[in-house]
Amino acid sequence: MNPTDVRNPDYFHKVVDCQWACPAHTNVPEYIRMVAQGRFDDAYLLNRDSNVFPGILGRTCDRPCEPACRRTRIEEKPVAICRIKRVAADNRGDISARLPKAPAKKLGKRVACIGAGPASLTVANDLVPLGYEVVIFEKNALPGGLMRTNVPSFRLPAKVLDEEIAMIVDMGVEVRYGQPVASMKALLGQGFDAVFVGSGAPRGKDLDLPGRKEAGDRIHIGIDWLESVAFEHIHQIGERVLIIGVGNTAMDCCRTARRIGGKDVKVMARRPRPYFKASPWELDDAEEEQVAILVNHVPTKFVVEGGKLKGMEFERVDWRKDAAGKQISKTIDTVFIPADDVIVAIGQENAFPWIERDVGIEFGKYDLPKVDEKTMQSTRPGVFFGGDSAWGPKNIIWAVAHGHDAAISIHNHCRGLPVQDRPGPEVTLVSQKMGLAEWSYSNDYSTAKRAKMKHVDLQERFKRISTEVEVGFDAEQTKREVERCLNCDVQTVFTDKRCIECDACVDVCPTGCLTITPNGEEGELRTRLTVPAANTAQELFVSGGLPQTGRVMVKDEDVCVHCGLCAERCPTAAWDMARFDLTILQAGQTGCTSNK
Amino acid sequence: MPSPKPNVVHPHLRPNQIGLTIRDYEGSMSTLCAGCGHDSVTAAIVRSFYELSTPPHLIAKLSGIGCSSKTPTYFVGGAHGFNSAHGRMPSIATGANAANRALTYIGISGDGDSLSIGIGQLVHAIRRNVDMLYIIENNGVYGLTKGQFSASADIGSKSKRGEVNRFGPIDPVSLALDLGATFVARSFSGDKEQLVPILKAALSHKGFALVDVISPCVTFNDHEGSTKSYLYTRKHLLQLISADFVPFAREITVDYAPGTATSVRLHDGSVVRLRKVEADYDPTDRQRVASHLELHRNRGEIATGLLFVDKQASDMHDTSKTTEVPLAQIPYEKLCPGSAKLDELQKTFR
Numbered sequence: 001m002n003p004t005d006v007r008n009p010d011y012f013h014k015v016v017d018c019q020w021a022c023p024a025h026t027n028v029p030e031y032i033r034m035v036a037q038g039r040f041d042d043a044y045l046l047n048r049d050s051n052v053f054p055g056i057l058g059r060t061c062d063r064p065c066e067p068a069c070r071r072t073r074i075e076e077k078p079v080a081i082c083r084i085k086r087v088a089a090d091n092r093g094d095i096s097a098r099l100p101k102a103p104a105k106k107l108g109k110r111v112a113c114i115g116a117g118p119a120s121l122t123v124a125n126d127l128v129p130l131g132y133e134v135v136i137f138e139k140n141a142l143p144g145g146l147m148r149t150n151v152p153s154f155r156l157p158a159k160v161l162d163e164e165i166a167m168i169v170d171m172g173v174e175v176r177y178g179q180p181v182a183s184m185k186a187l188l189g190q191g192f193d194a195v196f197v198g199s200g201a202p203r204g205k206d207l208d209l210p211g212r213k214e215a216g217d218r219i220h221i222g223i224d225w226l227e228s229v230a231f232e233h234i235h236q237i238g239e240r241v242l243i244i245g246v247g248n249t250a251m252d253c254c255r256t257a258r259r260i261g262g263k264d265v266k267v268m269a270r271r272p273r274p275y276f277k278a279s280p281w282e283l284d285d286a287e288e289e290q291v292a293i294l295v296n297h298v299p300t301k302f303v304v305e306g307g308k309l310k311g312m313e314f315e316r317v318d319w320r321k322d323a324a325g326k327q328i329s330k331t332i333d334t335v336f337i338p339a340d341d342v343i344v345a346i347g348q349e350n351a352f353p354w355i356e357r358d359v360g361i362e363f364g365k366y367d368l369p370k371v372d373e374k375t376m377q378s379t380r381p382g383v384f385f386g387g388d389s390a391w392g393p394k395n396i397i398w399a400v401a402h403g404h405d406a407a408i409s410i411h412n413h414c415r416g417l418p419v420q421d422r423p424g425p426e427v428t429l430v431s432q433k434m435g436l437a438e439w440s441y442s443n444d445y446s447t448a449k450r451a452k453m454k455h456v457d458l459q460e461r462f463k464r465i466s467t468e469v470e471v472g473f474d475a476e477q478t479k480r481e482v483e484r485c486l487n488c489d490v491q492t493v494f495t496d497k498r499c500i501e502c503d504a505c506v507d508v509c510p511t512g513c514l515t516i517t518p519n520g521e522e523g524e525l526r527t528r529l530t531v532p533a534a535n536t537a538q539e540l541f542v543s544g545g546l547p548q549t550g551r552v553m554v555k556d557e558d559v560c561v562h563c564g565l566c567a568e569r570c571p572t573a574a575w576d577m578a579r580f581d582l583t584i585l586q587a588g589q590t591g592c593t594s595n596k
Numbered sequence: 597m598p599s600p601k602p603n604v605v606h607p608h609l610r611p612n613q614i615g616l617t618i619r620d621y622e623g624s625m626s627t628l629c630a631g632c633g634h635d636s637v638t639a640a641i642v643r644s645f646y647e648l649s650t651p652p653h654l655i656a657k658l659s660g661i662g663c664s665s666k667t668p669t670y671f672v673g674g675a676h677g678f679n680s681a682h683g684r685m686p687s688i689a690t691g692a693n694a695a696n697r698a699l700t701y702i703g704i705s706g707d708g709d710s711l712s713i714g715i716g717q718l719v720h721a722i723r724r725n726v727d728m729l730y731i732i733e734n735n736g737v738y739g740l741t742k743g744q745f746s747a748s749a750d751i752g753s754k755s756k757r758g759e760v761n762r763f764g765p766i767d768p769v770s771l772a773l774d775l776g777a778t779f780v781a782r783s784f785s786g787d788k789e790q791l792v793p794i795l796k797a798a799l800s801h802k803g804f805a806l807v808d809v810i811s812p813c814v815t816f817n818d819h820e821g822s823t824k825s826y827l828y829t830r831k832h833l834l835q836l837i838s839a840d841f842v843p844f845a846r847e848i849t850v851d852y853a854p855g856t857a858t859s860v861r862l863h864d865g866s867v868v869r870l871r872k873v874e875a876d877y878d879p880t881d882r883q884r885v886a887s888h889l890e891l892h893r894n895r896g897e898i899a900t901g902l903l904f905v906d907k908q909a910s911d912m913h914d915t916s917k918t919t920e921v922p923l924a925q926i927p928y929e930k931l932c933p934g935s936a937k938l939d940e941l942q943k944t945f946r
Contacts, residue, residue, distance in 0.1 A: 074604055437598045445602030500826045501786060502631040502814060507639035510619070511606045531606045548830050563602045571631025571814045 001522050003544040003552075006493065009427045012580040014539060015557050016489045018081055021068035023401035025584050026050040028065055028081055029489040033441065035088050036482035041095050043088035050584065052122050052168075052400050053147075055160040058086030059470065060151050062248075062279060062395040070486055073535070073559050074511070077450040079484045080473075087478050089160070100129040102172045107131035109414045112192040114181050117145020118396045119198035119387030121168050122403025127410060128171045130588040135192070136173060139180035140231070143169065146200055146388070147396060149227035150249065152256050153466040184355040194382045194410045197369075198403070201388035203351040207244055207344045211302030215342070218309040219302065222249045222345030229256055229465075236261040238340020242312055243267045244299055245345035247277035253343045254291045259465045266337065267293045268312075271327075272319060285469065289458065298329065303336060311338035348393050368392065375419040376406040382413055407587040423585035429578045432490055433567070439577060441490050443564040445510075446483035487562045491580045494553055496543040498574035501551070505566035505575055506530065511559045514566060519545075519552045529556055598625045613649035621646045623670040628663060633785035633811030633826075634733050638670045640788050641702070641731075644795040645672055656692060656699045660685040660714060663740055664706030664733035664811075683714020686721035686730075690912070693726050696922035697913055700799060701728035707748035708738050711766045715747075718768075722775040725803045725911045729795070732768050732806070733785075735813040736824035743816030754821030767893070772806040773886050773904055778911075779805035780885075780904040781839075784829055785812065787900075793841040793868075794902050800841075802863040803911040810898065834892060837879055837901035840869045860905050870902055879904055 004011060014020050018028040026047060034043035047054035061082050069078030109132050113120035116138035124134040142148055143165050147156065169175055181187055187195060204221035206212070212219060218238070222245065228234040241262040243254045246269040254265045267286065269276060272295050276283065287293065297314040304310065313336050317329040350368055355361055360380035362370045369378050371385045378385055386402030388394060409419040432440045454471045461467050473481060506514045512531040519525070522540065526533040533540060533556040541555040567575040583589075601622070609617045621642045626635050645655065652674030659665035661682035668677050676699065680688045689703050710718045710732050721730065736749040745753075748768070749761045772780045779801045783791040791809065798805035810829050812818050818825045823832075858870045858879060870879050878884055885904045892899040912918070923931060 074607060439599075443599055445604050447603055500631065500814075500818070501830075502633065502812070502826060503636045503639070503786060503788070504631045507635055508601070508626075510602045510604055512609070531608055534608065548827055559606055561602050561604055563599065565599060565601065568599055569626075569630045569635070571629065 001519060001525060001540070001542045003496075004539070004541045006541075009425050009582060011539065011541075012427075012429070012491050013425075013582055015491060015560075016580065016582075017068040017070050018065035018079075019489070019582065021064045022051075023064065023398045024050045024052075024404065025582065026065075027489070027581065029485055029487050030581070031088060032079070032081070032084055032482050032485045033487070035084050035478065036442070040088050040091040041093055041098070044092040045095060045098055047085055047088060050404075051397060052125050052403070053118060053164050053396065054085050055089035055164050056147060056156060057396060058082060058089045059156050059160070060147070061085075061397055064397070070488055070559070070561075071484060074561065075449075079486075080450055080453075080481050083451070083453060083473050084478065084481060087473050090472050099167055100125070100171065102128045103131045105131060106133055107414070109133070109193045110135065110191070111194045111196065111410055111414075112137065112187060112190070113196045113198055114187075115139075115145055115197070115199035115387075115389070116143035116165075116175055117198055117200055117387055117399060118147060119389075119399040119403045119406070120145075120196060121165060122400045123196050123198065123386070123407045123410065124171075124173045125168045126404060126407035126587045128168075128173060130411065132410075132414075134173050136175045137179050137181050137187075138175055138177050141177050143175055143177075145198075146223075149230050150223050150252065152226065152252050153230070154255070154259065154461065154469050155252070157466065157468050180354075182354050184361070185359050188359060188383075193414050194384065196406055196410065197378075197383070197385045197389050198387045198399070199389045201348045201350045201393045203349045204344070205347045205349060207299065207346060209299060209301050211304045214304040214307065215302040215309040216307075218341050220341065220343045222253045222343050223348055225343055226252055226256060229260065234260070239263040240311075240338055240340045241265045242337060242339040242342045243345055244342060245269075245347070246293065247345060247347070248279060248282050249348075250343075250345035251278050251282040251286045253345050254286050255289055256465070257341075257343065258289050258291065259462055262341075265291045267291055268297045268299065268314065268337075269293060269295045270298050270317075272296060285455075288455065297335070300334070302342065309339065309342070311336055312342060313337075348388075350389055350392055352389075366392075372419075374405065374422065375409045376402055377409055377413075377419050381419075384409055404584070404586050411587040423589060426583040426585060428581045429491070429493065430581070432564075432577045432579055437568050439490075439564050441487050441577075441579070442483060443487070443490075443562065443577075444483075445486075445561055445563055446480070448480045448484055450484065451477040451481045488560075489580045490562050490564070490577050492541075492555065492560065492562070492566060493576045493578045494541065494543055494555070495574050495576075496546055496553065498572040499543075499546045499553060500572055500574075501546055501548050502571060504569040504571065508565045508569045510563060510565065511561060513556050513558070513560045515554045515556075516546065516551050517554060525554065526556075529554060531556070533558060598627065601625055612646055614651060616646065616649075616652075618642060618646040620674075621652065621672050623668070623673040626667075626670045628666065629739075629815045631814035632663070633735060633809075633813070634664055634667050635670070636785040636788065637731065637733055637791070637809050637811055638667050640785075640791045640795055641671045643788070643792050644799060647792070648796055648799060650700055650799070654699055656701050658685050658689045658692070658701065658703045660705055660709040662706040662709045662738070663735075663813075664704055665709055667704050667733070668702075683709050683712070683717055685709070686714065686717035686726070689728050689730075690721055690724060690726050693728060693912065694916070694918055696924060697727065697918065697920065698922050701726075702799070703728055703730045705730065705732050707732060707734045707736060707746040707768075711747040711768060715766070719771070719775055722772055722777045722804050722806065725776075725778055725909060725915070727803055727911045727913065729798045729801075729805045729807065731795075732808045733811040734768070734808055734824070735811050735817055736765075736822070737813050737817045739813045739816055743813070748824075750823040753823040754819070756816050756819055758821070767889075768806065768808045769903060770886065770889060773882060773889070776909070777806050777904075778803040778906040778909045779902075781806070781902045782808045782810070782898070782900045784810045784833055784898075784900060786826060786830065787833075790835065790838060790900065793839045796841040797839055797862070797866075797868040797902060797905075800862045800864050800866050801905070802907070803909060829898060832896060832898050834897040834899050835901055836874065836888070836892070836899040836903065837877060838871045839902040840871070841866065860907060862907060868902065868905065870905075880906065882906070
């Protein structure tokens with residue numbers, strides 16, 4: 001193999017699995033260390049730099065970082081990254097002085113954002129401090145988009161939502177509440193320098209089965225129903241409720257139903273558990289609230305008698321693979337399940353009836369706009385999409401990432417620069433050596449198990465819909481959990497010309513990551529290592545030829561616990577532990593001269 | 597203090613035949629200098645015991661004084677151990693061995709401990725053919741006292757401060773051969789592919805197995821002008837014969853061209869297969885081995901490998917007809933039959 005080029009920012013970035021997996025590339029290990037040191041304000045602001053809504057995301061994030069966490073490769077459970085984020089948000093002091101502010105002198109450029117959800121708010125967050133005037137059009141009377149309408153308040157308290165949105169809006173964003181955009185053409189005629197569409201995927205799918213019409217208003221569309229509950233248009237539901245679908249929206253629906261009258265709440269799934277779309281922890285939380293989840297039930301009709309919904313009929317099925325490996329179902333029998341109300345939560349779609357098809361915005365497959373993946377620009381220069389409105393439902397952290405990308409494009413567009421010109425990431429690599437066997441990070445491995453989130457007890461939480469279920473980590477839990485982080489951003493950095501091949505690092509490595517061996521082709525080399533490197537998703541580090549024998553140092557990054565012993569036992573400092581700090585530049589930031 | 601070694605293992609680490617992973621054969625963290633050859637020897641010992649599936653409680657580790665003699669602390673934490681006075685480890689090993697032959701004995705010594713203060717002890721352990729593995733971690737200097745030449749330093753080699761050594765070296769390999777040792781090997785701490793099979797064979801050998809390991813002192817003897825540095829050893833190392841250790845249970849499946857390999861079956865049924873680099877080298881012919889070593893020494897080459905093995909000789913237990921039952925397990929009345937019996941015995945001498 002060729003020597004690994006560690007000057008390519010991606011190499012070390014991939015070693016920080018959590019940061020690599022995060023769409024917004026939040027510097028997770030660094031904020032965990034800050035929390036460990038009690039620097040909650042710093043931890044909060046570091047989060048805010050990349051993900052804008054630490055308090056909201058610390059409760060609601062889909063956590064792509066956690067399954068990626070290296071800890072899952074050496075023990076069962078990842079670091080509770082998301083919960084630690086919430087610790088920073090819950091314990092921070094007044095940080096208003098450290099928030100970005102709008103300059104007194106404006107650029108004279110106006111940007112319209114459609115929908116006051118996380119994507120548009122991120123665009124505003126990035127552009128207002130640069131001197132842009134941002135106008136957000138919002139159909140509802142309150143900002144937040146899906147974060148307010150679809151995430152129930154027992155998961156995300158309104159106070160947290162209001163505070164973090166206010167940090168952006170209070171910089172001087174003009175939000176026109178109660179003003180849905182009815183015509184893109186008309187909006188384009190208002191002379192904005194750029195338009196950002198962050199209106200989400202607002203149309204919940206219906207279930208067109210026999211009896212649907214007759215059942216009438218006892219059938220609810222999940223996201224619309226949640227919105228009605230959030231805005232207090234709906235206060236109750238029948239005792240027996242069926243939820244069709246098993247995604248995260250379904251989980252929010254069933255838990256909400258439990259709070260406003262639902263006693264016998266069943267979630268009906270077509271497939272077995274491994275195929276569920278909902279996050280495992282949301283399933284757990286629903287089951288804790290005595291929601292039954294029934295697998296292998298395919299809905300066939302709504303049963304209506306005398307104009308009144310009686311329940312639903314399902315086919316019970318068995319899934320197996322056919323010769324081609326495709327899952328096929330075999331019907332076992334038909335069952336009737338009584339219900340007073342049915343909530344349909346089987347997905348949502350984008351809908352742009354208000355975008356005229358002759359304004360230069362092209363639509364492609366599934367009637368989705370054609371959007372460039374990097375720049376977020378549509379086929380009409382100056383019109384950008386982000387969040388769920390770009391490629392359908394994802395989650396908040398993706399909307400934030402889209403917002404940052406769109407803001408860079410808008411800033412370029414308004415200055416007459418090509419939107420394809422993107423600032424590269426800013427990287428620093430600093431040795432953490434403090435003494436012979438002393439490091440500036442906590443390099444000792446903690447065997448603690450993942451802390452379990454405490455919940456408000458069932459009786460208490462059902463009293464009020466806005467009672468937050470998760471109480472957050474206490475000080476003791478936090479103290480133990482932060483030590484579980486392996487500090488993957490403290491990189492093992494190797495200088496081949498210093499190596500005397502004494503084997504000290506190879507011998508001391510607790511997880512057998514290192515090998516000194518003749519070079520070879522990757523596939524073959526992987527089999528020859530101290531412990532064969534089976535996880536091909538993790539790259540190998542291969543040094544140049546070593547001075548004494550010409551062999552190479554190979555490191556399998558897969559289960560390195562960043563204990564620093566290789567560097568500690570290296571007599572020539574060929575190994576060093578250096579902190580890798582990667583900043584994804586945002587709109588208006590220019591590398592080393594960044595205004596951060 | 598060094599950082600503690602994380603209590604975590606690679607998920608793919610396989611247990612050996614008795615269910616232990618390689619990490620179960622480790623000891624406490626080394627306090628030797630970073631990069632010390634001795635730590636590599638320690639790692640090779642850990643691997644050997646792990647691969648042999650030796651139960652830790654059936655291992656006895658012995659040592660004297662010096663950097664080398666600290667190392668038993670760093671492997672097989674669950675073994676028995678005795679740290680003796682300087683150079684006196686062979687006596688302790690002989691006594692322990694006589695009292696309990698059920699254990700696997702491993703003595704770790706250095707060139708100072710074995711070739712100066714303890715040479716009188718070493719030679720008698722060889723002569724008695726004590727059933728043990730005796731490792732000399734040979735670095736040519738007294739590291740604990742800041743790098744004076746030892747008795748194995750080559751004539752003409754330079755100390756760290758530039759002083760030239762004026763005395764000739766004692767070569768433990770030649771010494772052992774001459775004294776009738778039954779297993780003689782030399783290896784290098786930086787070459788575990790060679791060292792591990794040699795250690796496994798030595799541990800399985802019945803009788804005294806001497807393994808001289810060139811183990812560079814990274815602090816006081818790894819400079820230009822040293823003949824025991826990593827670089828010098830690598831440049832002058834000659835693998836005269838390479839050993840593959842085949843445990844008893846495994847079949848020999850690799851064939852070698854006739855005349856290139858010799859197989860030696862050890863007492864426990866395992867086999868050491870020796871691949872000869874030179875066609876006329878015979879590792880069972882003491883005289884020819886000695887002359888070969890002389891030849892390579894004169895060429896300035898460091899001959900390595902399992903250089904000599906004799907499985908015919910009887911060990912101390914055979915010669916002294918010691919009991920197979922450890923003394924500790926013999927009932928006290930039998931072990932010490934009382935003064936009447938002693939008087940009886942003494943009468944026979946009068």
